[in-house]
Each structure stands twice: as structure tokens, then as C-alpha cells.
Amino acid sequence: MSNKAVSYAGPGKVEVIDIPFPEFVLRDGPGVHPANVGRKVDHGVILRTIATNICGSDQHMVRGRTTAPEGLVLGHEITGEVVEIGRDVEFVKVGDVVSVPFNISCGRCRNCKTGATGICLSVNPDRPGSAYGYVDMGGWVGGQAEYVLVPYADWNVLKFPDREQAMEKILDLTMLSDIFPTGFHGAVGAGVGVGSTVYVAGAGPVGIAAATSAQLLGAAVVIVGDLNADRLAQARSFGCETVDVSLGDPKDQIEQILGVPEVDCGIDAVGFEARGHGREAQTEQPATVLNSLMDITRAGGSLGIPGLYVTGDPGAVDEAAKVGSLSMRFGLGFAKSHTFVTGQCPVMKYHRGLMQAILQDKVTIAKNVRATPISLAGAPNGYAAFDDGAAQKFVIDPHELIPR
Known part of the structure; x- marks a missing residue:
């Protein structure tokens, strides 16, 4: 057959x-x-x-x-x-x-x-x-x-x-x-609940699923960040706020939306092929999203990380990243008592x-x-x-x- x-x-x-x-x-x-x-x-x-x-x-x-x-x-x-x-x-x-x-x-x-x-x-x-x-x-x-x-x-x-x-x-x-359970897992891992403010990095299908899940869980505001204008428009089509990270650090745009430069819950729906922000938006920087989320998620908050990270990446930007070793500001996450939820959903x-x-x-x-x-x-x-x-x-x- x-x-x-x-x-x-x-x-x-x-x-x-x-x-x-x-x-x-x-x-x-x-x-x-x-x-x-x-x-x-x-x-x-x-x-x-x-x-x-x-x-x-x-x-x-x-x-x-x-x-x-x-x-x-x-x-x-x-x-x-x-x-x-x-x-x-x-x-x-x-x-x-x-x-x-x-x-x-x-x-x-x-x-x-x-x-x-x-x-x-x-x-x-x-x-x-x-x-x-x-x-x-x-x-x-x-x-x-x-x-x-x-x-x-x-x-x-x-x-x-x-x-x-x-x-x-x-x-x-x-x-x-x-993608729906994976996005939902990211939202649950980030601690989304009734009244939460949420930032989702990445407006691809998993990011959109995470944003949908955050709404289903009762979030007050869901903000989605990306470089792609069409994907950001898709996020807005069902009630999300959006941030264009090609314009710069999402922190400033989040402050314009919420009045404060931080959110309760951060979700990484990008993974290891992340790019920089602003003028560096076309440069691959695999730890960008993780570092950004630690910066903008409130002290005591959680980071849900459904975005994929790998142990072997032959196309990585440096030797460390080729084996999944990234330049994370883990000290910042420690200082803010963040919880990280990673791995397959x-x-x-x-x-x-x-x-x-x-x-x-x-x-x-x-x-x-x-x-x-x-x-x-x-x-x-x-x-x-x-x-x-x-x-x-x-x-x-x-x-x-x-x-x-």
C-alpha cells in the first residue's frame, strides 16, 4: 500500500x-x-x-x-x-x-x-x-x-x-x-492566572498558542513581542497587545502599555534561534529572550520556556552555543527569585x-x-x-x- x-x-x-x-x-x-x-x-x-x-x-x-x-x-x-x-x-x-x-x-x-x-x-x-x-x-x-x-x-x-x-x-x-498544550504549558509554567499581566516572546504558532492559553487562564493583559509585522497583526486580531522588538528593548514598550516596565509572567516561545533587539534584530543572539524575560518579569515571578533549546547546534554563532551553552544572566534570575519551567510539554x-x-x-x-x-x-x-x-x-x- x-x-x-x-x-x-x-x-x-x-x-x-x-x-x-x-x-x-x-x-x-x-x-x-x-x-x-x-x-x-x-x-x-x-x-x-x-x-x-x-x-x-x-x-x-x-x-x-x-x-x-x-x-x-x-x-x-x-x-x-x-x-x-x-x-x-x-x-x-x-x-x-x-x-x-x-x-x-x-x-x-x-x-x-x-x-x-x-x-x-x-x-x-x-x-x-x-x-x-x-x-x-x-x-x-x-x-x-x-x-x-x-x-x-x-x-x-x-x-x-x-x-x-x-x-x-x-x-x-x-x-x-x-502547540496548544505546549503553549498552555508555557503559560502554566509562567504562573498565569486571573488578572495576570503576561509577556509572550515570539508570535509564531507556539507563541500565539501561549497567548491564547494565557487568555483562557484569565490573564488581564497579554503582550506579544516579535519582529514580524504580520505575526504581530495576527496576535492583535484576538485581543493581544503587541511589541515590535525591532524598535528596541521590549521593556520600554511594555511600560507604555502597562505603566510599569515589568510583567507578572514571562513566556519564551522563541528558543535557541533568538535574535537581538533594536539595531541588533538581524543578529542571532541565542540568550536574548531568556535575558530579556529575566529583566522584565517581576521579582518572584516565573518564566515558562516552551521555546526549544538543544544540546547540539552545528549552525550556532559560537562554539559554546554549539553545545547549548548560552550567555545567560542567571545571576539576575537568582537575584529576582525567578522560577524557570523548561523542557518538553x-x-x-x-x-x-x-x-x-x-x-x-x-x-x-x-x-x-x-x-x-x-x-x-x-x-x-x-x-x-x-x-x-x-x-x-x-x-x-x-x-x-x-x-x-
């Missing part, structure tokens, strides 16, 4: 290729850890992909900013229909429409049992934590494909209660696999509640991020547009099931 997929073809390039139809065993391939080759997945299901999104984390690999091997099948934001179940699957049925957390977790290890599914100890031989189609994450085949294997299915998938309703809201529901902690918010019309995440369906063949163009700063979230629709 045909199974076309999007793969990394070297810096700046992706291509659509033919890959084998999934089996209930992990085969060798680009990025697959040798210790995972031959791993039986009788606890898994095979999905016909309904929606699979292009993520900024994918873009880091495509830009050549990680050690991802060429040929790696991309995609970790997966929503699909179950077409085949493994021998050991008990509760998931053929025909179920499900959301798949980007974190692959076993549900059995010490961390999973405490809800820390972003750092599962069992699915990646290299280190805690795993994901589909991502460098150094165990080699599980990515989901930007017509069909994909999902392990530990009884544990991992979130079943939508009604198929017809799910398809009507599929552009919202597909955000449950990653444990999607399962949030996705069911956020699903209910979507199904009950409490939030319109697809509208806020401008979810835009594209074909599988159109994925290379989607990656190029996203890299150029399009204020959109591209949703790959391999089987043309999403109304245009």
Missing part, C-alpha cells in the same frame, strides 16, 4: 518520498537508534493520517540547525483514524479518530507514572524523552505521511468522542498534538481538558494561529512559506479529508 511521506533532504530542503507501510515492529532507517531496531510494537496502532502539522521544531532541523540525518521522515503533530490495531491493544478500536501527543511515552516507567510523559525513560535509548520524526529522539518514524505507527496506543492516543463533531473541528483539534497533562474547551466552543485556536490546510505534495512549499515568516500554521492533509 502507498505511503508517501515528507523527509529532510539536507539544509533548506524537504522532499516527498515513498516509505514502507507501517508494521508492528520498528525497522532500521535514518535516525533510528540501533537499540530500537527490531523493537516489537504489538501494543501499537496504525493510523491513516487526517492532519499532520508543520512545526517550528521541524523547521530547526530543516534549516540544518541540528544533527538530523538526511532522509529522516518528519512530523510529530499527528491526528488520524485507526485502521489497524496491534495484538496487545485493548481499548482503541479501528475507526477511532484520535489525537497523538508528540511525546512518545510508555505509561509504565517511573516518570510516566508521575505524569512526566515528556521524559519517558523507556522509548529512547539515548536519553529521557522521545518524539516522532525528530533527531535524537529514538528514531520513531514521523507522521508527515499517509500512514503512521503509534506505539503504546492504549496509553498514548486521545480518542475524540464523536467522529462527525471531530471532523467539523479538525483544524482546532489537530493543535492538541503539540507533557501533552497528556493538558490535552483532554483543552479538547473539551474546543468541543464546547470556549476557544478557537485554529483561527488564532490561522490554520491552513495544504496537500502532502505541497509540504515543501509550506515549509518554505513558514521559513519566510508566514503568519500561518500549515496543516498537511494527506488524504484531502479537510474542507478547504
